[in-house]
Amino acid sequence: MKGIVFTEFLEMVETSFGLETVDFIITKSKLKSQGAYTAVGVYDFFEMQQLIIHLSEKTNISKEDLIYTYGCYFFNTLVRIHPDIFKHYSSPFAMLASVEDHIHVQVKKLYPGADLPTFEVIEFKDDYLEMIYHSNNAMYMFAKALMDKTFEYYDQDSNITYIKLKKDGTKVKFLIS
Numbered sequence: 784m785k786g787i788v789f790t791e792f793l794e795m796v797e798t799s800f801g802l803e804t805v806d807f808i809i810t811k812s813k814l815k816s817q818g819a820y821t822a823v824g825v826y827d828f829f830e831m832q833q834l835i836i837h838l839s840e841k842t843n844i845s846k847e848d849l850i851y852t853y854g855c856y857f858f859n860t861l862v863r864i865h866p867d868i869f870k871h872y873s874s875p876f877a878m879l880a881s882v883e884d885h886i887h888v889q890v891k892k893l894y895p896g897a898d899l900p901t902f903e904v905i906e907f908k909d910d911y912l913e914m915i916y917h918s919n920n921a922m923y924m925f926a927k928a929l930m931d932k933t934f935e936y937y938d939q940d941s942n943i944t945y946i947k948l949k950k951d952g953t954k955v956k957f958l959i960s
């Protein structure tokens with residue numbers, strides 16, 4: 784997992800819960816990196832899992848809700864550092880349908896070592912998109928957050944539901960309208 788995902792995560796934790804909570808989750812987690820991340824580095828996803836588990840323990844907020852909240856935060860980061868990518872698309876459907884074949888392809892070049900999910904488009908119409916998320920990281924709530932925020936960015940209402948095709952969340956179907 785790219786370092787930017789860690790640096791932004793710890794920044795969100797600091798802003799929302801304070802520096803003491805950042806220290807707590809780093810100390811509680813077994814981290815090869817010892818919690819010292821750089822945006823361009825690459826770290827084990829296991830470290831992110833630990834940080835989220837401990838943040839959930841400390842705050843009594845479910846892991847799913849924390850990952851969702853983090854996805855919303857990360858979206859704002861993406862808009863700030865890659866405004867050009869968003870300007871390229873005129874509709875949220877077009878943008879989301881392009882994550883697999885365009886956006887994350889560019890991301891692979893810009894962020895060497897990025898560990899990206901796969902989105903398999905099942906149906907794509909002007910006002911409906913169905914796609915399946917695949918990733919061993921099971922960050923489907925991160926995907927849900929980025930999808931919700933994409934519609935918000937284009938100032939459009941949306942109804943996004945999902946069906947877990949695998950219980951552990953590594954394969955999830957999204958129905959977007």
Ligand code: HEM
Nearest residue numbers: 784785861865868890897898899900918920922925926929
């Ligand atoms: C400007 C647009 C975007 C950029 C630059 C971008 C970039 C990235 C980067 C750098 C990561 C971290 C990779 C790693 O962990 O090594 C990531 C992960 C991810 N991205 Fe994107 N992304 C964009 C848009 C989207 C959108 C719109 C979606 C929603 C469908 C999405 C879904 C995800 C998910 C779910 C992950 C988490 C990794 C996983 O589940 O395995 N991304 N993206």
